[in-house]
Amino acid sequence: MKIAILGAGALGCAVGATLTDGGHEVWLLDRSPVHVETMRRDGLQVDDANGSRRVAVRAATQASDVGVADLVVVLVKSFHTDAAMRGALALVGPGTLVLSLQNGLGHEDILADIVGREHVLAGKTYVGGVLRGAAHIQSGVTGKATYIGELDGRLTPRVQAVADAFNAAGLMTTVSDNIMGTMWDKLLINVATGALTGITRLTYGQLYEEPLLKATALAAVSEAIAAARAAGVKLSMSDPEEAWTLAAEGLSPAFRTSMLQSLEKGSVTEVDFINGSVVRWGQRLGVPTPVNATLVACIKGIERAMADAQRKERTA
Structure with a gap:
């Protein structure tokens, strides 16, 4: 082939x-x-x-x-x-x-x-x-x-x-x-940790030690599950805790998500296709997604700050 x-x-x-x-x-x-x-x-x-x-x-x-x-x-x-x-x-x-x-x-x-x-x-x-x-x-x-x-x-x-x-x-x-269900399953895992680690700059070990951050992650995943259900998508999990647990499976405490790695390199992230997807589906189907919308806004703010700093360096 x-x-x-x-x-x-x-x-x-x-x-x-x-x-x-x-x-x-x-x-x-x-x-x-x-x-x-x-x-x-x-x-x-x-x-x-x-x-x-x-x-x-x-x-x-x-x-x-x-x-x-x-x-x-x-x-x-x-x-x-x-x-x-x-x-x-x-x-x-x-x-x-x-x-x-x-x-x-x-x-x-x-x-x-x-x-x-x-x-x-x-x-x-x-x-x-x-x-x-x-x-x-x-x-x-x-x-x-x-x-x-x-x-x-x-x-x-x-x-x-x-x-x-x-x-x-x-x-x-x-x-x-059920490939769309499979894709949503993977999305739930990314929604649980990606944006949160990008905003906080925490490794997995640090993230999983903070109860407040876990609560935020579960809220974001709950919104994604609700949007998927409204879209008629068949998921393999119904409890946000499952996504939270699966996200860390087999990974070391030092692991950095791809979203965090992008920000550390000064690059824009894929947040629009992860938490941003949840927000778009929520808007389309009338499902509230305030936690994911907030996470997207925070990542966009970090990207804006990086871009401004890079622009200043080029013109200095």
């Missing part, structure tokens, strides 16, 4: 390296010329539980260098989804499938508007990765589940073929007949 990974960051490289090892023609697409050139020249260095190895990968900065793919896996930051997909239409032919494995909700609608809903699959993955440097990642694939599915819940041969290819390569993948 010819597979293009749109967004070769830590997660994109972890998935791409695994599929490359599985014998697929995989292309890692990224905007960074240094990252891409280093991968082309030296391969991708992958550190994992088995040690360190170099994987010979195909990499490009332009979709036109790749051509039409059988599958496009979208792993860019949420706020880059529209621009990235519009700039990568050379990857999409009549039979191409476009699969989002991004955090949050709403990417599938953005992609459907660009390539057509009939081309789009949705998914969620628990595979992890950390970008150590150009063409160098820490990868966490073993034992980490991935779920994919058709937007309407049908169990089709095409989505099964993707799952079969992923599984054969070592990505533990399940086809879901």
Whole structure:
């Protein structure tokens, strides 16, 4: 299978390296010329539980260098989804499938508007990765589940073929007949901790020691559950405590959420696709979401302060 990974960051490289090892023609697409050139020249260095190895990968900065793919896996930051997909239409032919494995909700609608809903699959993955440097990642694939599915819940041969290819390569993948429910389940976990750690700058260990913060997290998750129910989404959990507990499962006290990591790097976050999704669904369905709206506002305020500080530095 010819597979293009749109967004070769830590997660994109972890998935791409695994599929490359599985014998697929995989292309890692990224905007960074240094990252891409280093991968082309030296391969991708992958550190994992088995040690360190170099994987010979195909990499490009332009979709036109790749051509039409059988599958496009979208792993860019949420706020880059529209621009990235519009700039990568050379990857999409009549039979191409476009699969989002991004955090949050709403990417599938953005992609459907660009390539057509009939081309789009949705998914969620628990595979992890950390970008150590150009063409160098820490990868966490073993034992980490991935779920994919058709937007309407049908169990089709095409989505099964993707799952079969992923599984054969070592990505533990399940086809879901309720992928929207699966995505909401993952959203609940992100809603529980992401924005709170971004605002407070706390690690997981610190966050889970503060009862007041737990109460806020449970309130935010309760709003998300109410919005999901109003939307007719079938969730696997009904108690906010479940999301709070699952969010910390298997993670060290020193763990930093991706939202906190983004802020520490001076980057904007994906809050619009996480807590912001809850707010949008609440507005659409008449479900109050004051806690999530407050968390979004606080993160936006931090992003504004960072942008102003960066602007001052440039003009100083």
